[in-house]
Amino acid sequence: MKQIEIEVLRYHPETDQAPRYQSYEVPFTDDMSVLQGLQYIKDRLDGSLTFRWSCRMAICGSCGQMVNGVLKLGCETFLRDYHPGKIRVEPLSHFPIVRDLAIDQGDFLKKLESVKPYLIPRETPKGTHLQTPQQMDEYYQYSKCINCQLCYAACPQYGLNDKFTGPAAIALLHRYNADSRDGGKAERMQVLNAEDGVWGCTLVGYCSEVCPKEVDPARAVNQNKINSTKDYFLRFFRK
Amino acid sequence: MQVVQADVVVIGAGGAGLRAAIAAAERDPRLRVALVSKVLPMRSHTVAAEGGAAGVTRGEDSLEHHFNDTVSGGDWLCDQDAVEYFVRHCTGELVQLENWGCPWSRQPDGRVNTRFFGGMSVQRTWFAADRSGFHILHTLFQTSLKYPSIKRYDEFFCAELLVDDGSVRGVLCICVATGEFVFMEAKSVVLATGGAGRVYRQNTNAGTVTGDGMGLAFRAGAPLRDMEFMQWHPTCLPGTGILMTEACRGEGATLVNKDGYRYLQDYGLGPLDPWPRAKAMELGPRDRLSQAFWHESRKGRTVATPQGPAVHLDLRHLGAKKIHERLPLITEAAKTFAGVDAIKQPIPVCPAVHYTMGGVHTNVRCETPLRGLYAAGECASVGIHGANRLGSNSLVEIVVFGKVAGESAAEHARSPVLKAVDLRKMAEQSEKSLTALLRNETGERLAVLRDEMRDSMEEGVGIYREARTIGATCAKLAELRGRYRRGVKLDDRSRAFNTEWLTTIELGFMLEVAEAMAHGALERRESRGAHMRIDFEARDDAGFLKHTLARHGGEGAPRIEHQPVTITKSQPKVRHYGGTGKQAVLS
Numbered sequence: 001m002k003q004i005e006i007e008v009l010r011y012h013p014e015t016d017q018a019p020r021y022q023s024y025e026v027p028f029t030d031d032m033s034v035l036q037g038l039q040y041i042k043d044r045l046d047g048s049l050t051f052r053w054s055c056r057m058a059i060c061g062s063c064g065q066m067v068n069g070v071l072k073l074g075c076e077t078f079l080r081d082y083h084p085g086k087i088r089v090e091p092l093s094h095f096p097i098v099r100d101l102a103i104d105q106g107d108f109l110k111k112l113e114s115v116k117p118y119l120i121p122r123e124t125p126k127g128t129h130l131q132t133p134q135q136m137d138e139y140y141q142y143s144k145c146i147n148c149q150l151c152y153a154a155c156p157q158y159g160l161n162d163k164f165t166g167p168a169a170i171a172l173l174h175r176y177n178a179d180s181r182d183g184g185k186a187e188r189m190q191v192l193n194a195e196d197g198v199w200g201c202t203l204v205g206y207c208s209e210v211c212p213k214e215v216d217p218a219r220a221v222n223q224n225k226i227n228s229t230k231d232y233f234l235r236f237f238r239k
Numbered sequence: 240m241q242v243v244q245a246d247v248v249v250i251g252a253g254g255a256g257l258r259a260a261i262a263a264a265e266r267d268p269r270l271r272v273a274l275v276s277k278v279l280p281m282r283s284h285t286v287a288a289e290g291g292a293a294g295v296t297r298g299e300d301s302l303e304h305h306f307n308d309t310v311s312g313g314d315w316l317c318d319q320d321a322v323e324y325f326v327r328h329c330t331g332e333l334v335q336l337e338n339w340g341c342p343w344s345r346q347p348d349g350r351v352n353t354r355f356f357g358g359m360s361v362q363r364t365w366f367a368a369d370r371s372g373f374h375i376l377h378t379l380f381q382t383s384l385k386y387p388s389i390k391r392y393d394e395f396f397c398a399e400l401l402v403d404d405g406s407v408r409g410v411l412c413i414c415v416a417t418g419e420f421v422f423m424e425a426k427s428v429v430l431a432t433g434g435a436g437r438v439y440r441q442n443t444n445a446g447t448v449t450g451d452g453m454g455l456a457f458r459a460g461a462p463l464r465d466m467e468f469m470q471w472h473p474t475c476l477p478g479t480g481i482l483m484t485e486a487c488r489g490e491g492a493t494l495v496n497k498d499g500y501r502y503l504q505d506y507g508l509g510p511l512d513p514w515p516r517a518k519a520m521e522l523g524p525r526d527r528l529s530q531a532f533w534h535e536s537r538k539g540r541t542v543a544t545p546q547g548p549a550v551h552l553d554l555r556h557l558g559a560k561k562i563h564e565r566l567p568l569i570t571e572a573a574k575t576f577a578g579v580d581a582i583k584q585p586i587p588v589c590p591a592v593h594y595t596m597g598g599v600h601t602n603v604r605c606e607t608p609l610r611g612l613y614a615a616g617e618c619a620s621v622g623i624h625g626a627n628r629l630g631s632n633s634l635v636e637i638v639v640f641g642k643v644a645g646e647s648a649a650e651h652a653r654s655p656v657l658k659a660v661d662l663r664k665m666a667e668q669s670e671k672s673l674t675a676l677l678r679n680e681t682g683e684r685l686a687v688l689r690d691e692m693r694d695s696m697e698e699g700v701g702i703y704r705e706a707r708t709i710g711a712t713c714a715k716l717a718e719l720r721g722r723y724r725r726g727v728k729l730d731d732r733s734r735a736f737n738t739e740w741l742t743t744i745e746l747g748f749m750l751e752v753a754e755a756m757a758h759g760a761l762e763r764r765e766s767r768g769a770h771m772r773i774d775f776e777a778r779d780d781a782g783f784l785k786h787t788l789a790r791h792g793g794e795g796a797p798r799i800e801h802q803p804v805t806i807t808k809s810q811p812k813v814r815h816y817g818g819t820g821k822q823a824v825l826s
Contacts (some may be wrong), residue, residue, distance in 0.1 A: 050738055099736040
């Protein structure tokens, strides 16, 4: 069986002053993912290695990692693509580490909650709303976000200033604003217009590049720069 | 030990748990609702459900049809009062999800679209492409943020139910990040922890699906019901078990063996029509399709793959446009995980463990036999699935009965407080035994015990089983429980984010839940639905038209008892699939 060296960032809050790296030799077959490599280590070599995982089919968003410096979901990244080189697995950048590959998700959750990510209905319909496939197309791609946080780890602005609302949360905000059933745009504009709303973005676009689900948060952010500008000028007319 | 006071504690934040929390919050905003989950809500396994959710909407459909499909699909082991309640409330709950923003796929005129599903006589499955569970889960999670009375405890692992004199009084949790214990005192507790598919090796389930809630309730004295009925989904990727949704077949995909032959016609599912027929061929129920695969494999007519025998799921004739529109997720998954382009090649598939039909016994109000304890969703056995669940009934079950459980729990939480007992002392006792797991100086590796359990379940309690193989698995599970008690030796003795420790606690639940499955299977000396006995080939209504109840036997095997099935209007008949179905007009 082929072998690959997996080097993992380790950090334990009770015993470590600073992160360190530890290497493991892992036998693998061509169908094995980076996640399965980590599971092999945990099962057979070192039960203390800590990482999150769940669905192993790229839909739950648990296993975002840096693999050789590139943002990936561990479950859909394959060991064969790195062999015979080695693999270095690190936690998502820009987040505090809780332990090893597990990062603190608290700030991300607060950002999601801040954008009022639920339907604020225009009207209460009898039965279901009507919504044509064309109307769905306006927001559907933004509803596919799996909350894996790769885009926050990719965002240089979030790295500099964690007050920035950030790509996934703004994409989610846009998902509801662009939904024909929703009437909550005015409430959400306050988040967008704030200094740390859309204007925190400097248009690097790496968030969309790393997104494993083609949500394209950069497009949502920039669409809303236009919306925010319109909202700003319209306020003068309303006065 | 930190102590938290709540009125309603909900364990599990997948579809059922979120719906229960919302229902409790809506019933009475003054109630303190604690929503506890060992993972973030959007990581819950609801996220991986693909095909859709059943609700009667079309003119040619009726509640009667949905009832009859469900009861015959369950081989008459369903509690018909529960099925009647269920079918009456499905559509309302799916409309509620729509009103909360769920992006159900639409018809050109803007109305919600529906698709065919296995064992359903009419097109009644609401879907959101093939990400139905994902969208339901995210809609519910995001909607739950509107309710200030819901306090989430994300990444808190529930390790024990605290019960006094037949009433649940709270739960003991471990904060994953710190490893600290939190005692949550509560008047009502809702279990919404999902299934137990991870007791098998090849399964479609997320790593979290370890039967925790079933294990918690079982130990606390609530019986598990009908645990021998495990569903194999017929179309999964060999090896990983990753699900290729039944919606593929609902949209018209076919299944062929190594000779390109549509083999289902040999197993009572034909005739082979030039058009799709409801409840026939590839639109048959899951138990029948998985059993047909087993026979094909024994006849040597399956395709050999490095990960084991397979048949071919062929979507090619649907065309690229329809495949991309209706089945984008599985197209991506087939590409990533099997290296197959579904537009140009058939996908190799085989059965894998998918759904736990049994669970914690509840009545139609989601009450368990323990006062104040409720259960909903896959962890529960409310009685709607019987011996075989129909696809798209469980995604709607989580909202129909999640709501009921939340409302029942809220009502109960408003009743007078029970007598004072020293709950803290009980909690400290449990804490001691749980932390002892960290200190074993000798013992085996966790993965060794886990793998032996999984292999033995596959071997002994598979698609077809018989007394000899089941008996061997029962003995193996007893041996594994003994070895578990003697000690699992952990590499990790620390407290913060110790997933090895938590996985060990999960394994404890799994071994006991697996025992309930195996002993239930041994005692049911008939074949019904998903429980196929080689040594008792026929259904035996005189002997076994009854539920299995497994009661915890301490360190020993569970005690198996029985309970009558509630029949209101449909007397047991022969299950008919194949030629009796009407022509299906695919939209």
